Structure formats: structure tokens, C-alpha cells
Amino acid sequence: MSYVEILKAVFPLLEGADLASCVAVCKQWRDIAQDDYLWKCLCAKRWPSICKRPNPPTVTYYKLYQTFYKHQRQQTLLPPRLSFDNLEFFIDIWTGDKLIFSEVVSGPVLQTGIKCPPPRICDRLGFHLEGPDYKMILPVEPRFKAPLGETVSVSVLVGRKDNNKVACIINKSVFDYIDRTAYRAMAFDYLGFSPAHPFVPGIRAWISLLFVDDKNDSVLDVFGIEIDFCDAAKSRDEVLWLLDILDWK
Ligand SMILES: *[C@@H]1O[C@H](CO)[C@@H](O)[C@H](O)[C@H]1NC(C)=O
Ligand SMILES: *[C@@H]1O[C@H](CO)[C@@H](O)[C@H](O)[C@H]1NC(C)=O
Secondary structure, eight states, X not given: OOHHHHHHHHGGGSOHHHHHHHHTTOHHHHHHHTOHHHHHHHHHHHOGGGGGSSSOSSSOHHHHHHHHHSOOOOOOOOOOSOOGGGEEEEEEEEETTEEXXXXXXXXHHHHXXXXXXXXXXXXXXXXXHHSSSOOXXXXXXXXXXXXXXSOEEEEEEEEETTTOOEEEEEEEEEOOXXXXXXXXXXXXXXXXXXXXXXXXXXXXXXXXXXXXXXXXXXXXXXXXXXXXXXXXXXXHHHHHHHHHTBOOO
16 A cells, blocks of 8 residues: 555544644645545534535535534634723612712723722722722712612613713612622613614623721711623623623614
């Protein structure tokens, strides 16, 4: 048997990953290993119906196998089309019917976060604030107090300066989960997406009041407000992509 005949006898016995390695060895191996008949056989093992057609549904069976057999690598996100410089957030908080906090906050301010948290915050909250998940945090200066006996609710809209459109992030949600060990009161709402993205499942926007211990169990002494989308978006770019597909009006 000649050298080429040996290759031709052995290659059909190989699995796809090994045959793909042979393609990379040298030109002679490549010419033999890229024979589309070999790849048709491999495709037929994986997707038998493929061979009911006379031709491959892609340019070659080799391409089909290469594209869909390999483990899909994590796709890198394109740069977001929105930027925080272009955004402003409208945050309103009530106890009952009484407005206790109301501010327009620019995107860059939420980006900057809290440079030096108050000394009395607890460890758990400190770890949370330093944690890796992306969050937007507004320092509240001066601090405000939210009484606990009453319903505390929140609304957040986001506006774009380039086209004057607005989207709803949180629509009157109630801070009904108060974690006294982590010093956070939390509320969430489901994001509403543009009709161009009808199949995006329920993704929540979370908002937390960050408070310090002021030895009074009936009020929260709030020093910061945090917004995150950690269900779905864990980096700045992911957050911008998520905001981009909201139902802007
Ligand atoms: C906000 O909530 C109110 C009352 O539940 C509802 O009527 C309104 O449609 C909501 N708005 C949005 C943008 O979801
Ligand atoms: C706790 O705060 C409430 C509301 O501000 C106030 O009425 C009450 O006197 C405070 N209690 C103490 C022990 O400071």
C-alpha cells in the first residue's frame, strides 16, 4: 500500500475531531482529509436526514460539520449602541402617597457609584457592593428615611437624550423584601421589551435601598439606591444592550 492509500484507508475510520486535526497537518493530508465524502459520512451519523438530499444544505458537508458539531463558543457581544452618557434615569420613591425621593440621575453618575460608603455599613453589604456583578449605584446625599410600617414604592423611567424617547424600567413596585442582615430593601419589576423582541422572557429590573443601622427598627436610613439586571446582564455592555431593546416610546 502506498502512503496515500494508507491515509485513504485510515481517514474514514476517524471521528470528526481527529479528522479535523488531520486537515491541519500538511497540504497532502488536507487534500485527502477534506474529501467531502468523508464529511458526508460523519454528518450522516449525526443528522441522518441530511443524506436524503442529493446535495449538502451548506456549501460542503465539511462546512456543515465544522459549523454545527463543534461546541458553540461563548459569543462576544458587539459594542453596545447605547451609551450611559446618552441616558438619564428618573427615580421616584413614595411611602404611601407621599413622595420621599425624586431625582433625575444622569447615566455617568450611576456609573460612578459610591466612592466612599458610610462607615456604619455592615460587612455583607460591603462585600455585595464590591462584588463583581455589574450594578448602578446612586449615592443619596443627604440621606433620607423610609418608614417601615408603610408601603414604600418606586418607579424608574429611563430617557435617551439623542431622540427624546423614554422607557419604563420599574412601574410602582413595592419594596416588600427587607433584608436586615444585608441592609438592603428590594423591589423588582419585569422589563417591557420592544415588539421587535417578542420572545425575550421575563427579565427583572431590581432596585435596592441601601441603608445603615441607625438603631431604629421602624425606619430605614437610606444612603444609596442600587439598580441592577443581574438576572440577565452582568456587565456594563450587557446592561446597555438590555436597555437598548426596551420598549422605547
Ligand atoms: C404601570 O402600572 C399601571 C397601574 O398598574 C398600569 O395602568 C400601566 O399600564 C403601567 N405602565 C407600564 C408602562 O407598564
Ligand atoms: C424611630 O423613627 C421614628 C420615625 O422617624 C420615630 O417616630 C421614632 O421616635 C424613632 N424611634 C427611636 C427610638 O428613635
